[in-house]
Amino acid sequence: MLGAMTGVGTFLDSLQTSSFAAASPATLQSFPETSALTADEIDAFCDVMTYAVLSTTRPDGRPHAAPVGYLARGQRLWIASVAGATRLRNLSHRPAATLVVTDGQGDSHVALILEGTVSLHHEPQPILDTWLRDAWRERFGTDLNWARALIELDPTKVLSYGHGRVPARDRAVEHEGREGDG
DSSP: OTTTTTTHHHHHHHHHHHHHHHOOHHHHHHSOGGGSOOHHHHHHHHHHOOEEEEEEEOTTSOEEEEEEEOEEETTEEEEEEOTTOHHHHHHHHSOEEEEEEEEOOGGGOEEEEEEEEEEEESOOHHHIIIIIHHHHHHHHSSOOTTOSEEEEEEEEEEEEEOTTOSOOHHHHHHHHHHHTOO
16 A cells, blocks of 8 residues: 555665665666665665565575565564464574565566564564554465564665655556546
C-alpha cells in the first residue's frame, strides 16, 4: 500500500551520502552518485516494492539469501520470520545483513542496497500487538499470525541506482488507482 513507508527515504538518503563519501573508486564506478535515488524516490520505491532479498552469513562463512517481506518504521526496517529459519540461526551467529530491493531490467532497472546491523526479537508479541500486526496487514493485506521472530535491521550503509526511473508518488498513486479499474 502506498504511503506505508513514507519518510524512510530521508534517513536512507543521508546514509547514502555518507556511504558515497566512504566508497571505493570501483563502487563509485558501479553506483555513480548521479544515478542515486533521491529521498523521495527511495520512499516511492519502498512503498511499491514490498519484497526484497535478505542476505545473511552462515556460521561457516557461506552466504544465504532469501526473499522476504519488509516494512519500515522510523529508521529501522522490520522483517518477520518463522521459527527455526536459517536466517535466524545465521543472524544469531553474526548479527549483520544486507537487504536488496530491486526491480526492472536493462535500462529501466532500479536497485536499493541496505547493509546494517540486526537485532533479533524472539518474543515478537509485544511488538506485533503494539503496531506491527496492523502495519503488516495494511502493507501486505494479510495477517501476521505466523511470525515467531522479528528481525530489526538498522541500516549503516546505503547505495542505490536508478535516479529518474521511479515514478513520482502522485503518478504512482494514480497508477495504483487505475489497476483496480476494469
